[in-house]
Amino acid sequence: MALRLFNTARSPFGRKVRIILAEKNLAYEEVTVDLQNRTPEFSKASPLGKVPVLVDGETAIFDSTIVVEYLEDAFPNPPMFGVGVRQRLLHRTLDELGDHVADQAVTAFYANQRSDGPAAEQAFARIHKALAELERRVATNAWTVQFGAGDAAVIGGCGYLVLRHGEAVLKPYPALQSWLNAQDARPSVAATRPPPN
Ligand SMILES: N[C@@H](CCC(=O)N[C@@H](CS)C(=O)NCC(=O)O)C(=O)O
Numbered sequence: 001m002a003l004r005l006f007n008t009a010r011s012p013f014g015r016k017v018r019i020i021l022a023e024k025n026l027a028y029e030e031v032t033v034d035l036q037n038r039t040p041e042f043s044k045a046s047p048l049g050k051v052p053v054l055v056d057g058e059t060a061i062f063d064s065t066i067v068v069e070y071l072e073d074a075f076p077n078p079p080m081f082g083v084g085v086r087q088r089l090l091h092r093t094l095d096e097l098g099d100h101v102a103d104q105a106v107t108a109f110y111a112n113q114r115s116d117g118p119a120a121e122q123a124f125a126r127i128h129k130a131l132a133e134l135e136r137r138v139a140t141n142a143w144t145v146q147f148g149a150g151d152a153a154v155i156g157g158c159g160y161l162v163l164r165h166g167e168a169v170l171k172p173y174p175a176l177q178s179w180l181n182a183q184d185a186r187p188s189v190a191a192t193r194p195p196p197n
Contacts, residue, residue: 002027002028002029003021003026003027003028003029003054003055003056004028004029004030004031004054004055005017005018005021005028005029005030005031005052005053005054005055006031006033006042006045006046006051006052006053006054006055007030007031007032007033007051007052008032008033008035008051009032009194009195010160010163010194010195011051011052011160012098012101012102012105012106012156012157012159012160013051013052013063013064013099013102013156014051014052014064014156015152015155015156015159015160015192015194016064016068016095016098016099016149016152016153016155016156016157017052017054017064017067017068017071018030018188018191018192019152019155019156019188019189019192020068020071020080020148020149020152020188021071022187022188022191022192023078023080023147023148023152023188024071024075024077024078024080026071026075028054033051035049035051044060045060046060046062047062048062048063050062050063052064052067053067054067054070054071056070056074064099064153064156065095065099065153068080068095068149068152069149072149079146079148080148080149080152081148081149082144082145082146082148083145083146087144087145087146090142090143090144090150091144091148091149091150091151092149092150093150094134094137094143094144094149094150094151094153094154095149095150095153096153097130097133097134097153097154097157098150098152098153098154098155098156098157098158099153099157100126100127100130100157101127101130101131101134101154101157101158101160101161102153102156102157102160102161104123104124104126104127104130105123105127105157105160105161105164105165106160106164107119107123108120108123108124108127108164108165109164109165111123127161127169128172130157131158131169131170131172131173131176132173134154134158134173134176135172135173135174135175135176138175138176138179139175143179147186151183152188154180155180155183155189158170158176158180159180159193159194160194163194163196163197164197
């Protein structure tokens with residue numbers, strides 16, 4: 001049965017899943033969701049009303065981290081969590097850091113839209129904690145050996161951060177920035193670049 005992905009064009013979480021689908025060379029149909037006007041079909045698949053949701057036959061799967069784990073279990077090759085306990089842990093940790101950047105970048109975006117300075121400031125303080133940890137990990141080579149789930153989450157989160165808040169936010173993190181730039185050449189990353197604002 002064909003895979004269907006409910007998503008929005010700029011969702012950082014959706015991008016993470018799309019990178020993994022591309023890396024695993026899996027065909028799927030993408031269904032673009034209007035979050036202001038959810039269809040009954042989407043609401044049935046997504047109890048929390050969020051994207052992304054992957055539908056495989058009769059099974060609807062959310063959230064993005066669980067979708068990626070499902071794809072790994074259902075379609076193990078090529079592996080997206082590296083080899084061995086340490087690499088798996090590293091992918092999961094990067095996934096958490098990448099999702100944290102994504103979550104807080106979304107929060108800051110909406111806070112700015114309603115001119116809520118303190119909420120945006122709080123979100124940015126949280127973003128910088130995660131970016132500092134990512135910078136430390138890239139700079140000390142505490143990173144994944146094989147590209148996979150963790151890398152995809154960091155690219156999704158940081159890509160969305162730059163899209164919504166500008167490149168300057170990464171200035172204090174040169175190692176992370178150059179790692180991100182290098183990933184742009186990867187076909188799964190290039191093919192999933194979000195459209196401009
Ligand atoms: N933890 C979830 C987060 C998903 C999420 O927050 N998606 C946003 C779009 S980027 C959404 O659907 N927001 C709509 C809402 O919260 O009502 C995941 O990893 O899938």
